Amino acid sequence: MFKINNNLKIFLLILIALLALYFTKGKYGEFSKSKSIKSCMIAQKKIFKDKPIEEIKIFCEEEINKKIK
Numbered sequence: 001m002f003k004i005n006n007n008l009k010i011f012l013l014i015l016i017a018l019l020a021l022y023f024t025k026g027k028y029g030e031f032s033k034s035k036s037i038k039s040c041m042i043a044q045k046k047i048f049k050d051k052p053i054e055e056i057k058i059f060c061e062e063e064i065n066k067k068i069k
Helices: 006-047 053-068
Strands: none
Touching (some): 006 053
């Protein structure tokens, strides 16, 4: 059988971990973004009780998108 030294094993492990993180970024990134928008909407609704929810949603989406980029 092939004999792999320790440095190569560590390199392969890190490479596999990076690939796994890259492929899961898209799936869980949108989930996190939607949770952030919802929590912003809840906080804004508590602060500004008379503001319509559509206006709050637009505001929160813009603010979250600014902070992500």
